Amino acid sequence: MTRFAVKATLRATNAPTGPLGRTGARMAREAKLDGHGTWIGASVPRKEDGRMLRGSGRFVDDVERYGALHAAFVRSPYGSATVNSIDVAAATGIPGVHHVLTAADLDNPYLLAVLERDEFVPTTMPLLAESEVRHAAEPVAVVLAEDPYAAEDGAEAVEIDFTPRQAVTDLDTAPTGPNVHSGLADNCLVDLTMFDDDRLDGVLADAPLTVEAEFSSARLAALPMEGRGCLAEWDDRDGQVVLHASTQVPHQLRSGIAQALGLPESTVRVIAPDVGGGFGLKCVVGREEVVIAAAAARLRRPVKWVEDRQENLTASFHGHEQHYAVRAAFDTTGRLLGLAADIRCDVGAYSAFPFTCAVEPLMAATELPGAYKVPAYRARGRAIATNKPPTAPYRGVSRPQIVLVMERLMEKAAAALDLDPLEVRRRNLISEGEFPYTGASGITYDEGSYRESLDLAEKTVTEAGWYSERDELRAAGIPAGIGFSCFSERTAYGTPIMAQRRMGMTPGYDTAHVRMDPTGEVIVTTGTCGHGQGHETTFAQIVATRLGVHPDQVRLRQGDTDLAAYGWGTFGSRSIVIGGTSARRAADDVAAQLRRIAAHLLEVDESDVRLMHGAATVRGVPGASLEIAELARTAYFRAHTLPEGSEHGLEARGSADPPGTFSNACHTVLVTADPGTGAVRVRRYLVVEDCGVVINPLVVDGQVRGGVTQGIAAALYERIRYDGDGQPNSATLMDYLAPTASEICPIQITHLETPCPYTEDGAKGMGEGGTIGAPAAVLNAVNDALAHTGVAMDHIPVRPEDVLSSLSRPLATVGGT
Amino acid sequence: MKDVHLISLSVNGNEHELVVESRRTLADMLRHDLGYTGTHLGCEHGICGACTILLDDQPVRACLVFGVQADGCEVRTVEGLADGDQLSDLQQAFSDRHGLQCGFCTPGFLMLAEAYLSEADSSADPESVREAMASNLCRCTGYQGIVEAVCDVARSRHPAGST
Numbered sequence: 014m015t016r017f018a019v020k021a022t023l024r025a026t027n028a029p030t031g032p033l034g035r036t037g038a039r040m041a042r043e044a045k046l047d048g049h050g051t052w053i054g055a056s057v058p059r060k061e062d063g064r065m066l067r068g069s070g071r072f073v074d075d076v077e078r079y080g081a082l083h084a085a086f087v088r089s090p091y092g093s094a095t096v097n098s099i100d101v102a103a104a105t106g107i108p109g110v111h112h113v114l115t116a117a118d119l120d121n122p123y124l125l126a127v128l129e130r131d132e133f134v135p136t137t138m139p140l141l142a143e144s145e146v147r148h149a150a151e152p153v154a155v156v157l158a159e160d161p162y163a164a165e166d167g168a169e170a171v172e173i174d175f176t177p178r179q180a181v182t183d184l185d186t187a188p189t190g191p192n193v194h195s196g197l198a199d200n201c202l203v204d205l206t207m208f209d210d211d212r213l214d215g216v217l218a219d220a221p222l223t224v225e226a227e228f229s230s231a232r233l234a235a236l237p238m239e240g241r242g243c244l245a246e247w248d249d250r251d252g253q254v255v256l257h258a259s260t261q262v263p264h265q266l267r268s269g270i271a272q273a274l275g276l277p278e279s280t281v282r283v284i285a286p287d288v289g290g291g292f293g294l295k296c297v298v299g300r301e302e303v304v305i306a307a308a309a310a311r312l313r314r315p316v317k318w319v320e321d322r323q324e325n326l327t328a329s330f331h332g333h334e335q336h337y338a339v340r341a342a343f344d345t346t347g348r349l350l351g352l353a354a355d356i357r358c359d360v361g362a363y364s365a366f367p368f369t370c371a372v373e374p375l376m377a378a379t380e381l382p383g384a385y386k387v388p389a390y391r392a393r394g395r396a397i398a399t400n401k402p403p404t405a406p407y408r409g410v411s412r413p414q415i416v417l418v419m420e421r422l423m424e425k426a427a428a429a430l431d432l433d434p435l436e437v438r439r440r441n442l443i444s445e446g447e448f449p450y451t452g453a454s455g456i457t458y459d460e461g462s463y464r465e466s467l468d469l470a471e472k473t474v475t476e477a478g479w480y481s482e483r484d485e486l487r488a489a490g491i492p493a494g495i496g497f498s499c500f501s502e503r504t505a506y507g508t509p510i511m512a513q514r515r516m517g518m519t520p521g522y523d524t525a526h527v528r529m530d531p532t533g534e535v536i537v538t539t540g541t542c543g544h545g546q547g548h549e550t551t552f553a554q555i556v557a558t559r560l561g562v563h564p565d566q567v568r569l570r571q572g573d574t575d576l577a578a579y580g581w582g583t584f585g586s587r588s589i590v591i592g593g594t595s596a597r598r599a600a601d602d603v604a605a606q607l608r609r610i611a612a613h614l615l616e617v618d619e620s621d622v623r624l625m626h627g628a629a630t631v632r633g634v635p636g637a638s639l640e641i642a643e644l645a646r647t648a649y650f651r652a653h654t655l656p657e658g659s660e661h662g663l664e665a666r667g668s669a670d671p672p673g674t675f676s677n678a679c680h681t682v683l684v685t686a687d688p689g690t691g692a693v694r695v696r697r698y699l700v701v702e703d704c705g706v707v708i709n710p711l712v713v714d715g716q717v718r719g720g721v722t723q724g725i726a727a728a729l730y731e732r733i734r735y736d737g738d739g740q741p742n743s744a745t746l747m748d749y750l751a752p753t754a755s756e757i758c759p760i761q762i763t764h765l766e767t768p769c770p771y772t773e774d775g776a777k778g779m780g781e782g783g784t785i786g787a788p789a790a791v792l793n794a795v796n797d798a799l800a801h802t803g804v805a806m807d808h809i810p811v812r813p814e815d816v817l818s819s820l821s822r823p824l825a826t827v828g829g830t
Numbered sequence: 831m832k833d834v835h836l837i838s839l840s841v842n843g844n845e846h847e848l849v850v851e852s853r854r855t856l857a858d859m860l861r862h863d864l865g866y867t868g869t870h871l872g873c874e875h876g877i878c879g880a881c882t883i884l885l886d887d888q889p890v891r892a893c894l895v896f897g898v899q900a901d902g903c904e905v906r907t908v909e910g911l912a913d914g915d916q917l918s919d920l921q922q923a924f925s926d927r928h929g930l931q932c933g934f935c936t937p938g939f940l941m942l943a944e945a946y947l948s949e950a951d952s953s954a955d956p957e958s959v960r961e962a963m964a965s966n967l968c969r970c971t972g973y974q975g976i977v978e979a980v981c982d983v984a985r986s987r988h989p990a991g992s993t
């Protein structure tokens with residue numbers, strides 16, 4: 014077998030020396046080359062790593078412009094108030110302050126996210142508040158100064174006269190509280206009853222077992238380590254405002270700016286440089302980003318804004334604050350007969366552009382049944398407005414909660430019927446022979462390994478001695494428990510699925526361009542926008558495999574609206590399925606062009622030409638071979654030698670728009686609770702997951718582990734709190750408890766592989782699964798640990814005081830606080 | 831009138847002399863006055879550790895130190911770790927173990943780990959590495975790759991019996 018290592022070494026002679034050659038050699042050693050030159054499935058080291066490790070990544074605050082002004086926003090100190098007057102005189106007198114802009118100075122621009130449904134109430138979100146503020150930290154004015162320190166000085170000197178009003182801060186009091194928007198009945202922005210099944214009430218009335226329960230989850234911050242931020246400048250040559258922004262969705266941001274400011278899209282260019290995490294926070298358009306673009310366009314001077322952590326926690330977007338009231342009917346064998354759910358989401362004061370505040374209730378109502386067969390179903394989903402910041406689709410988007418609801422229901426039914434909870438799950442999971450399965454909410458599930466992943470997880474932890482470990486801990490007086498969660502996760506929502514939401518802008522498809530240059534190197538452009546997921550590496554693996562070149566020879570250009578075709582960015586576990594498939598299709602087209610040139614030059618049949626290991630070879634003709642670089646040279650520099658009518662150059666475009674494909678997993682966790690402090694500790698964690706064909710195991714495992722960590726955080730630590738006046742109580746990382754390495758244990762991962770039927774590579778999305786499965790597994794484990802107390806917990810996060818009170822040891826006796 | 835000071839310091843062996851406002855943080859000075867943008871700011875209140883650098887060999891939060899306090903000091907930042915394009919053993923271990931995703935927290939972890947490794951010996955077990963790395967926050971990786979990378983380097987820099 015020819016080893017690609019030889020090619021990689023040869024290549025290094027005309028490539029920049031040093032790291033590339035070394036990386037290439039290492040890659041070839043590690044790559045799972047099977048003789049067909051595929052890079053799919055290889056743990057190729059990430060192309061992103063070198064610059065990040067050297068400190069030469071380029072994040073938005075690393076981009077400097079001569080003469081840039083720095084912005085500081087003046088924000089509301091009240092949860093709800095009338096703005097009577099704004100006095101900027103003192104602020105403009107501060108040394109270094111150049112401008113103070115209010116809504117009136119910018120002609121009162123706003124963002125409007127729309128859903129074309131009667132049950133939806135749109136909310137106009139002013140970029141800068143005009144006569145009212147609807148949540149604490151809402152921006153009212155912006156100070157532009159020579160440096161960020163002077164801008165802060167200026168912001169402190171802006172005098173705003175407010176008349177505070179009673180704020181609405183929780184789901185229960187919102188319906189009877191003051192209206193967040195004038196005339197908004199019950200403070201309800203969305204109220205949808207879906208999949209109403211006539212039989213359901215009868216099923217619930219007649220069932221041998223009906224389980225009624227309520228579940229809730231706290232408000233969370235996505236908390237990327239890099240906050241939001243942007244640098245806008247006017248480019249007089251191109252007649253554009255150019256915005257560098259820390260975003261997941263450059264094109265959507267461009268559309269938002271264009272719509273809010275009434276500009277043609279071609280006069281706005283958005284560039285996402287390296288982005289320090291997003292997790293959904295950066296897949297919506299921030300008011301600040303549009304204000305900065307507007308200011309730079311007006312002043313014809315660069316303007317930079319870098320969000321600080323306090324703004325990130327109090328003034329950006331939150332998510333995840335939900336309440337479920339559920340009734341479920343079971344037969345005596347534990348089979349689910351019917352399910353009714355009343356879902357309320359606290360969405361804050363406005364709809365974020367473009368997804369709207371309906372994203373959480375719609376997702377929850379549509380996908381609640383999850384991996385289980387629910388014969389009769391009804392869900393009411395509501396979005397309730399409060400005087401808190403608006404919500405963005407945080408990683409997982411309602412699926413952490415709906416999985417938690419279903420997994421707790423399985424446990425409760427098993428307990429009531431005295432059955433093994435895993436057996437109850439098995440009786441309800443969609444299983445082999447039933448795929449493709451269409452559920453009560455009309456969703457069609459492509460094939461998965463729902464039962465297999467549960468069986469394997471149970472076997473693995475049993476053989477690894479988790480149950481005996483739990484029992485030994487219990488014998489030593491330490492509450493210990495094991496929890497499971499089973500789920501499937503729709504990923505890669507294409508336009509057909511997104512269209513069901515009826516958004517004003519329907520996301521879904523994506524487009525890639527693949528271009529080989531005259532030296533045989535490849536550039537791929539995509540509308541997806543990776544921000545830590547390793548797309549530069551995984552897209553290169555996909556394209557290199559099709560073109561028979563090395564991934565080192567493939568460069569991904571992303572995050573630039575002037576370079577890439579309109580694309581929807583990176584969110585919803587879509588990029589490798591939709592963006593990757595687009596790139597593959599374009600690459601297949603370029604591969605066909607290469608094969609045609611090779612066939613002509615070698616005088617063989619096109620269908621006999623193979624592209625592999627950097628060369629075109631001919632099936633059945635051992636000596637016939639041409640370097641791919643030679644084919645590229647011919648295409649560009651010796652086009653006259655090609656048959657008449659040949660395409661010029663080597664490039665193609667590909668698109669993909671799949672209907673959505675389901676990954677699945679089973680999570681298992683062993684926890685202990687400290688009887689003295691009530692602290693829950695995660696001791697062992699196993700994920701058996703199936704995301705179809707894995708492109709790069711290193712990257713996939715990293716996504717799973719990071720996701721699980723965020724899910725554990727939601728289950729045990731994180732909570733954005735507001736007091737009754739709408740004042741934020743989680744404004745620093747001292748108050749918002751993101752887990753450190755000490756709170757997280759090693760996470761073991763096993764892969765199953767059920768390929769996606771809609772794409773050529775068979776990969777399914779998997780960016781959110783870790784976050785989705787972990788809260789339910791952890792909560793079940795905590796309940797198992799506390800089973801002897803008779804207390805059932807159905808909320809997250811579970812706090813130490815909750816554990817202590819269920820152990821009948823009030824916190825006061827422990828810490829005196 | 832701004833309250834400014836003339837200071838000198840060395841960063842990764844390069845000597846710098848500059849005028850800096852007294853209230854300017856060391857992090858802002860390194861990033862925006864001297865161009866060492868590898869030092870990142872994740873919270874500016876001393877919790878996340880993204881801004882961790884070595885000040886006279888001690889790990890410090892550059893967001894909690896004023897630039898003027900570094901007068902006459904030796905600073906090491908992430909930019910000083912690699913030898914040209916050649917990554918250090920620690921940097922290479924981070925890549926091999928997938929100890930980074932978005933890379934924003936990475937410079938802080940590398941500098942924290944450098945400080946830890948300068949004191950650790952081969953007995954550095956995963957639990958003590960975890961505890962040391964708990965000084966900083968990472969939102970992407972779940973810490974496993976970071977802990978494994980630091981353990982690897984602890985072992986290779988301090989082979990058992992060498993100390």
Ligand code: FES
Binds near residue numbers: 877880892
């Ligand atoms: S930026 Fe210094 S500790 Fe977070």
Ligand code: FES
Binds near residue numbers: 931
């Ligand atoms: S790699 Fe993104 S925060 Fe650590």
